Amino acid sequence: MNMRKSRRFFCAILIILFSLSLLSAAEEAPWYIGKRIASFSNTGLQNVDESTILDIQYAYLDEPFTDELFNELQGELYALDYFSYFLAEAQRTGEGNNELEIVMDFYELPYINQVAIEGNTGIKTKNIEEVLLSGEGTFLQEQNIERSKEEIRKLYEEKGYADTEISSSYEIDETTNTVSLVFTIIENKQKRIGEITFEGNTTLASDQLEKQLFSKTISYFNSGYYNPSTIETDKQNLITFYQSNGFVDAAISEVRTEDISREDDEYTRLRVIYQIEEGEQWKFGGIEVEGNTVFSDEQFQDLISMKEGAVLDISRVQKEIEAVTDLYWNNGYIFNLISSDMVRDEENKVITFILTVQENQQAIVEDIRIEGLTKTKPYVFERELTFSRGDIFSKEALIRSAQNIYNTLIVTDVQFDIINGSEEGTVVPVYTVVEGNQMDIQFGATFGGNVDGFPVSGFLQWSDKNLGGTGRDLAITTNLSPDTQNFSISFTDGWFKDYRWSNGLSFNFERSKKQSVLQRGIGSEYYTGHDVAILEDNAYPLGYDSYLSYLAADKALPANSDLMSYLYYRISLGYNTGYTFMFRPGSLTVGGGLSIGLNYADYNHSVYDPYERLIKLYGDSWKFSNRLSLSFAWDGRDRIENTSKGYY
Numbered sequence: 001m002n003m004r005k006s007r008r009f010f011c012a013i014l015i016i017l018f019s020l021s022l023l024s025a026a027e028e029a030p031w032y033i034g035k036r037i038a039s040f041s042n043t044g045l046q047n048v049d050e051s052t053i054l055d056i057q058y059a060y061l062d063e064p065f066t067d068e069l070f071n072e073l074q075g076e077l078y079a080l081d082y083f084s085y086f087l088a089e090a091q092r093t094g095e096g097n098n099e100l101e102i103v104m105d106f107y108e109l110p111y112i113n114q115v116a117i118e119g120n121t122g123i124k125t126k127n128i129e130e131v132l133l134s135g136e137g138t139f140l141q142e143q144n145i146e147r148s149k150e151e152i153r154k155l156y157e158e159k160g161y162a163d164t165e166i167s168s169s170y171e172i173d174e175t176t177n178t179v180s181l182v183f184t185i186i187e188n189k190q191k192r193i194g195e196i197t198f199e200g201n202t203t204l205a206s207d208q209l210e211k212q213l214f215s216k217t218i219s220y221f222n223s224g225y226y227n228p229s230t231i232e233t234d235k236q237n238l239i240t241f242y243q244s245n246g247f248v249d250a251a252i253s254e255v256r257t258e259d260i261s262r263e264d265d266e267y268t269r270l271r272v273i274y275q276i277e278e279g280e281q282w283k284f285g286g287i288e289v290e291g292n293t294v295f296s297d298e299q300f301q302d303l304i305s306m307k308e309g310a311v312l313d314i315s316r317v318q319k320e321i322e323a324v325t326d327l328y329w330n331n332g333y334i335f336n337l338i339s340s341d342m343v344r345d346e347e348n349k350v351i352t353f354i355l356t357v358q359e360n361q362q363a364i365v366e367d368i369r370i371e372g373l374t375k376t377k378p379y380v381f382e383r384e385l386t387f388s389r390g391d392i393f394s395k396e397a398l399i400r401s402a403q404n405i406y407n408t409l410i411v412t413d414v415q416f417d418i419i420n421g422s423e424e425g426t427v428v429p430v431y432t433v434v435e436g437n438q439m440d441i442q443f444g445a446t447f448g449g450n451v452d453g454f455p456v457s458g459f460l461q462w463s464d465k466n467l468g469g470t471g472r473d474l475a476i477t478t479n480l481s482p483d484t485q486n487f488s489i490s491f492t493d494g495w496f497k498d499y500r501w502s503n504g505l506s507f508n509f510e511r512s513k514k515q516s517v518l519q520r521g522i523g524s525e526y527y528t529g530h531d532v533a534i535l536e537d538n539a540y541p542l543g544y545d546s547y548l549s550y551l552a553a554d555k556a557l558p559a560n561s562d563l564m565s566y567l568y569y570r571i572s573l574g575y576n577t578g579y580t581f582m583f584r585p586g587s588l589t590v591g592g593g594l595s596i597g598l599n600y601a602d603y604n605h606s607v608y609d610p611y612e613r614l615i616k617l618y619g620d621s622w623k624f625s626n627r628l629s630l631s632f633a634w635d636g637r638d639r640i641e642n643t644s645k646g647y648y
Helices: 002-024 048-058 068-077 125-130 144-158 205-212 226-243 297-301 314-329 378-383 395-406 547-552 613-620
Strands: 035-042 085-091 099-108 112-119 166-175 178-186 189-199 251-259 267-278 284-292 337-345 350-358 369-370 412-418 426-435 438-448 457-468 472-480 484-493 501-518 563-580 587-602 623-635
Touching: 035 048, 035 085, 048 068, 068 085, 068 501, 085 378, 125 144, 144 166, 144 178, 144 226, 166 297, 205 226, 226 251, 226 267, 226 314, 284 297, 297 314, 314 337, 314 350, 314 395, 314 501, 314 547, 369 378, 395 426, 501 587, 563 613, 613 623
Parallel strands: 035 099, 112 178, 189 267, 284 350, 369 426
Antiparallel strands: 085 099, 166 178, 251 267, 337 350, 412 426, 438 457, 457 472, 472 484, 484 501, 501 563, 563 587, 587 623
């Protein structure tokens, strides 16, 4: 009896024993049904940490006992894959013996405490251990040993060891219930590809065919490992390439190898020969639809881009047929029965594709379900849907809605399905989402700086892009360093009621020390941000006699004694808004923003005279500086993250 069968046998024994131990003599419901589970007692544990079991059992404490509850507990314990079986017994406990203690006796699977790899020279032991499912620290299961051997075999095949033999053995220490597991490997000689040739190809050139292969000949840039799995993939690639060039009946009748090893080779050098049966080349005769009454022949033909008489490309034809059937699916006719057939004109070597349609009623969306929610409120995803209850079903709207949900960046995955509604002709689209990490905290510290300042800088960033499950974004950032201290907080909501009208507020405070700042030259004007036409009249900094001398020095900083420093303060409040227009090819966002700030420069007026007039104004008193922005953005990506097509 293998381990899987024995486990099933013991599970059956468990159910019988548990039932026998809990049944009372009375015909009424057993005494333990409905009793509060006060405690668990565990015995038989050898290599399993009891805390692991207690963590699972903890959720069932204080619950009233039911058969369903125990089955759920049993399922969680067996899911650990630690046990052959376990026995359970109900015992009275608590005040008046009116509560339940469940005593569980566990029979563990053997624990693998040692794994040895023998016979490997071509692949490091460490690399083999990484693919083991029956590794050190796991529990012995025959299926995992077999899967481990398969993983080792794949590892060897990838390195050209196509004839590797792998076996396993183990010894169980009955006292400790531990196992020493040994994988024995007979590598045999490594194989590499020296040549690739093709036989039977009369139309397509060998160099074209070789480009379709993953297998490569050994060269300075390629190892040329011979891998049987890759050969199978190459066969399919060759057939696909032939079918894209009109040879719909092409086949690879044989792939054989010949030993062409040289005397100095440390491996077996192979010639790989693909025997090809090309067949006849066919042309495209069009796609015809029969049985259609809802849409005209002209509507279908407008969707077909391939020209009749062109060399037949099967993969492209499949896309054309999909476009034709999508016309039905995007208009709710999902209950149609559509069959396809190829009609061959042997004389002219033309294939025409006939689609026979049995039209049925349109599907109506009865309900829309969004499953998998953990934090997010349902309306956050519901407003991303491009259809609603009562609408005619559309495949395009189904897919676009899934993309919109994914682009909220709240989820890491979205899967969708369609199930039948409660009434004939209705469907229920079901979206299953996987919510990702929506809160982010980053912090750090840097040691360094000048001799006068405190040599530690730190930052802290916290953000929640799904505040309270509403899809709103709140972020707080602070940076503290000897020269700069900054604090900012921002809040953004991408929607206003049911409109894609985003609004955001931000507050920022900055205090920074500005050093090596130019001062105004004696007799010079303040620099206003631009130069006048007459160079002699331009403002120049202290340390120079004129603007021309400043220009001749390539505007280099003067001596430190001619420079100044000051403390800069800024408090700003910002508001940004934008509206997103949704179109079939993508979305257009028009946005704008306004920031109102107060600025102040703190320095000794009796000692310093700044070169820039703006610093002088900030030094006199707090001054406003306002910023206005306008933006346009086109987003044609299917997904904002993990984009597969489109552009921004």
